[in-house]
Amino acid sequence: MITQKINKSEIYLLSGPAEIKVNSGLVSVIGAEFNEGKRFNVPTGKRVPIEILLDGKLEINFGDTGRIEVLEKRTIPELWDELAEKIFKEKRRKILILGEVDTGKSFFTTYISNKLIKNKVTVGILDCDVGQSDVGPPGTLGLAICDKEFLFLSSQPADEIFFIGSLSPGLHLTSFITGIDKLTTYAVTKTDFLIIDTTGWVQGDGGRQVKQSKIDIIQPDLIILLQRNKELEHLVRTVHPDNIFRLPVSKKASNTSQGDRKALRELVSINYFKNSKSYSISLDKIKTERSYFKSGYELSLNNEKVEYAERLSAWEGILAFVTELLTPDELADLKKEHNVFNIRQFKTGTEKYLTVALLDKNRRALGLGNIEKFDFKDKAIILHSPISADNFKKVEIIQFGSNRTNFSGKEMGFISPGSL
Amino acid sequence: MSFSESDFPGLISLIEGTLKKYKNSDFAVALVNEIIRVYNRVPLYPGIAGMCAGTMAQTVTPDKIKAGDEVLVELEGSPSQFGTVKEISSDEITVGNSKISISETVSILKLNKNTLEEIWPTLIFPEEV
Numbered sequence: 001m002i003t004q005k006i007n008k009s010e011i012y013l014l015s016g017p018a019e020i021k022v023n024s025g026l027v028s029v030i031g032a033e034f035n036e037g038k039r040f041n042v043p044t045g046k047r048v049p050i051e052i053l054l055d056g057k058l059e060i061n062f063g064d065t066g067r068i069e070v071l072e073k074r075t076i077p078e079l080w081d082e083l084a085e086k087i088f089k090e091k092r093r094k095i096l097i098l099g100e101v102d103t104g105k106s107f108f109t110t111y112i113s114n115k116l117i118k119n120k121v122t123v124g125i126l127d128c129d130v131g132q133s134d135v136g137p138p139g140t141l142g143l144a145i146c147d148k149e150f151l152f153l154s155s156q157p158a159d160e161i162f163f164i165g166s167l168s169p170g171l172h173l174t175s176f177i178t179g180i181d182k183l184t185t186y187a188v189t190k191t192d193f194l195i196i197d198t199t200g201w202v203q204g205d206g207g208r209q210v211k212q213s214k215i216d217i218i219q220p221d222l223i224i225l226l227q228r229n230k231e232l233e234h235l236v237r238t239v240h241p242d243n244i245f246r247l248p249v250s251k252k253a254s255n256t257s258q259g260d261r262k263a264l265r266e267l268v269s270i271n272y273f274k275n276s277k278s279y280s281i282s283l284d285k286i287k288t289e290r291s292y293f294k295s296g297y298e299l300s301l302n303n304e305k306v307e308y309a310e311r312l313s314a315w316e317g318i319l320a321f322v323t324e325l326l327t328p329d330e331l332a333d334l335k336k337e338h339n340v341f342n343i344r345q346f347k348t349g350t351e352k353y354l355t356v357a358l359l360d361k362n363r364r365a366l367g368l369g370n371i372e373k374f375d376f377k378d379k380a381i382i383l384h385s386p387i388s389a390d391n392f393k394k395v396e397i398i399q400f401g402s403n404r405t406n407f408s409g410k411e412m413g414f415i416s417p418g419s420l
Numbered sequence: 421m422s423f424s425e426s427d428f429p430g431l432i433s434l435i436e437g438t439l440k441k442y443k444n445s446d447f448a449v450a451l452v453n454e455i456i457r458v459y460n461r462v463p464l465y466p467g468i469a470g471m472c473a474g475t476m477a478q479t480v481t482p483d484k485i486k487a488g489d490e491v492l493v494e495l496e497g498s499p500s501q502f503g504t505v506k507e508i509s510s511d512e513i514t515v516g517n518s519k520i521s522i523s524e525t526v527s528i529l530k531l532n533k534n535t536l537e538e539i540w541p542t543l544i545f546p547e548e549v
């Protein structure tokens with residue numbers, strides 16, 4: 001433990017892991033203020049600037065790689081403060097933040113949120129980065145409603161989640177856009193300001209399409225562009241200039257490698273699923289969404305490889321769960337027998353680790369689960385989920401996605417969209 | 421202009437381009453099969469399958485070839501040969517059942533089956549299922 005004397009106007013950079021107690025004085029950390037007696041933690045891998053607002057002393061307990069260094073000047077531009085004031089004074093309620101990957105969108109969101117919360121308002125943060133979620137588990141959109149200052153977005157519990165079932169919106173565009181609409185509509189009734197933190201997907205057909213749709217749906221009162229040059233200008237050509245605010249990307253914004261991204265994502269996932277319990281849910285009681293499974297009528301197929309089958313709507317034909325894939329001859333016989341053109345085959349066992357959302361009767365997501373198996377003999381789905389037994393009793397709908405995650409939160413690949 | 425809302429049209433174009441580009445149809449089919457194999461490993465990311473496709477045919481020098489590699493050997497004045505390398509020495513390469521003098525080769529293309537591991541290693545998952 002060290003005691004650090006601090007003087008007004010000094011700036012420090014603190015690298016975690018470290019536990020800090022303010023013995024005396026007043027400090028500001030990413031816009032959140034801490035006075036005498038207050039404590040905060042900086043975890044491993046995180047760095048925060050500490051701005052001294054009043055003289056005093058800090059008590060710091062460092063972990064193995066933790067350290068503190070003096071900075072010559074403030075790293076957060078004055079422009080950010082002016083912007084926070086503008087948002088508050090002009091009541092710009094819906095703020096959309098755009099930027100490529102690694103432009104510091106989450107840090108900026110945290111800072112602006114804290115500055116707004118200081119005015120005793122409620123701030124909603126809608127985290128749309130399904131591949132690098134801070135709010136809610138990976139593969140979901142997360143909404144946090146905040147009325148107290150905070151240091152890290154990832155420490156904010158999700159008040160609502162919307163399941164996408166993929167780490168990229170790419171092949172799940174309709175769910176993605178629907179989720180943004182639903183959570184935005186909900187958030188504006190519960191918060192004074194809503195900040196929408198987005199993915200870094202801003203180029204190419206998909207990136208342009210998604211960002212345009214976001215602007216159309218959210219109708220933001222202000223769009224903040226965090227850009228290095230002019231890489232986002234194509235997205236706002238038709239937006240009124242008064243509704244755009246341009247900020248340069250901080251030189252402190254660091255590049256995160258593919259491997260680090262996965263590791264960070266898995267940390268969130270492991271943390272989310274760490275207290276998972278095994279549950280069984282009756283196939284007769286459960287309803288499904290975003291799947292062919294349980295959307296048709298159970299059917300008996302005369303082939304020993306078929307464990308379970310359903311007749312789907314019209315030309316969709318038959319969905320068959322098979323122990324091994326049917327041969328072309330077997331398929332032809334079954335198609336003829338049941339007068340269909342199409343038989344979808346799903347190999348049983350492939351559902352293992354498939355991540356699903358568990359919804360109540362009002363279609364609100366209670367949490368996520370990872371499937372262990374479809375047990376057609378006992379007509380049940382066995383899955384693992386961190387939600388409480390009481391909440392599990394409320395589950396009436398299972399929403400399917402494409403990601404696989406094992407029971408301790410590790411990524412296990414995907415199933416092909418549309419295969420189930 | 422309207423946007424393509426998935427990367428599938430790009431993947432189809434790549435397959436079409438592959439079939440047109442290579443006159444040796446066995447090699448072209450092997451490349452297309454490799455594109456499909458990679459896509460099946462990452463069905464959520466047809467764009468990444470497309471990125472991998474771009475590096476599946478690699479021009480190599482004879483010293484970079486070993487037994488078991490699948491190669492397309494372009495020859496001066498003769499039809500190209502595609503197959504698995506059985507043996508290679510400093511002056512001769514055996515592709516399938518054909519012995520080819522290295523001095524007669526114009527170029528050698530190797531079919532790279534590790535593109536996903538090389539380009540996007542975080543999409544390699546344990547095969548526990």
